[in-house]
Amino acid sequence: MLDYLALGILVFASIVIFYGIIAIHDIPYEISVHRKHPQQDAIHVAGWISLFTLHVIWPFLWIWATLYREDRGWGFAKEKEESSQSADFEEQLSRLDERIEKLEKVTSAARAKKKSREEIE
Incomplete structure (x- = not known):
């Protein structure tokens, strides 16, 4: 057995x-x-x-x-694309920063004008 x-x-x-x-x-x-x-x-x-x-x-x-x-x-092309994309994003970010600074200057100038008009009246 x-x-x-x-x-x-x-x-x-x-x-x-x-x-x-x-x-x-x-x-x-x-x-x-x-x-x-x-x-x-x-x-x-x-x-x-x-x-x-x-x-x-x-x-x-x-x-x-x-x-x-x-x-x-195979993992090689993505790194190159990411590096070029990050450079593009950094460039776009710097352009947006410049636009924001210009808009802030314009709005601060407009506020100053508005205050001076209110003071005159």
Whole structure:
């Protein structure tokens, strides 16, 4: 009886380990699908190949899959755009500051005129 129980545990553990390894190898592919990576198929194939290389290349697949993001691509173009946008925003901010100063001068001059007219009357 114990022999059959031990055999059942051994078969169950073997099946869990087998399918666990297959599930683990697919994680980089799932990441690439979620991020809409342009090289999803290559990552998937490399994941299957990593089964035969005892997952030696698997960490590199993980890195490869996480490098790409749909909103910013490979991550280099966004920084350049942000720096040019920040320069544009700073320029716009300085122009707005100048306009505010001019408007404050005009309104203070108008208030001074109004006070002088009220004093005269």
